[in-house]
Amino acid sequence: MPTTRFLGRYDTRSGATLISTGGVLPMPLIGLAWPAVLRPGGLLPLLIVWAFITVIFSYTAWRGYLSDRAFGIVGGCGIVGICATAMVLSGEMARQAVLGLVAVIPTIAAIAVSAFLIWGLLGLAIGGSTSVILATASSGPDALVCVGAMLGTIVVPVFLVVALRRSRTGASPSNHCSSLCIRCCCPAQLLPWSRMSRSPDPTPKTPAPRSPAAF
Structure with a gap:
């Protein structure tokens, strides 16, 4: 199908980059329709940032597959663009929602070996989101709360992906296969494994003695 071929040309990293940067693309339309969403004089900086993110989005959509070096450059530019977009927003909730998109790129980067x-x-x-929070927070306690929440949002998914990748690569093929066969509950894989794991009964079974009345 054409849709399958279109989606099949993107890997995990390019797809995550398209999702994270694509969420910022409608911002100029929102800023024009509701100017109160932006800070005073924030439309021009938003258009500059929008053009920058559009270039990243278009390059990723055209490239399809991103190597480690290409993803590092595109992902870094995407983080900078997302943080810059959050800076021009006036509402605190909208700023935090847009700023949360920076967590997607490091999480996908955790799949890489580098x-x-x-x-x-x-x-x-972490540095970009912390800078935005410190520059826009209304008070010190609010800044501490926002920075702590943003650190958890960014670090925890990266930690989980790295831990999962190490646990999968550290297991031997036989142990990994056995764990999959036990946990997946698939009859096609569970039954052959269960048959192989059965060991014969070491004690021979002797027939029960027959009573004299049976003769």
């Missing part, structure tokens, strides 16, 4: 890529995008996401 530790430099993971730590680089993670540090950029």
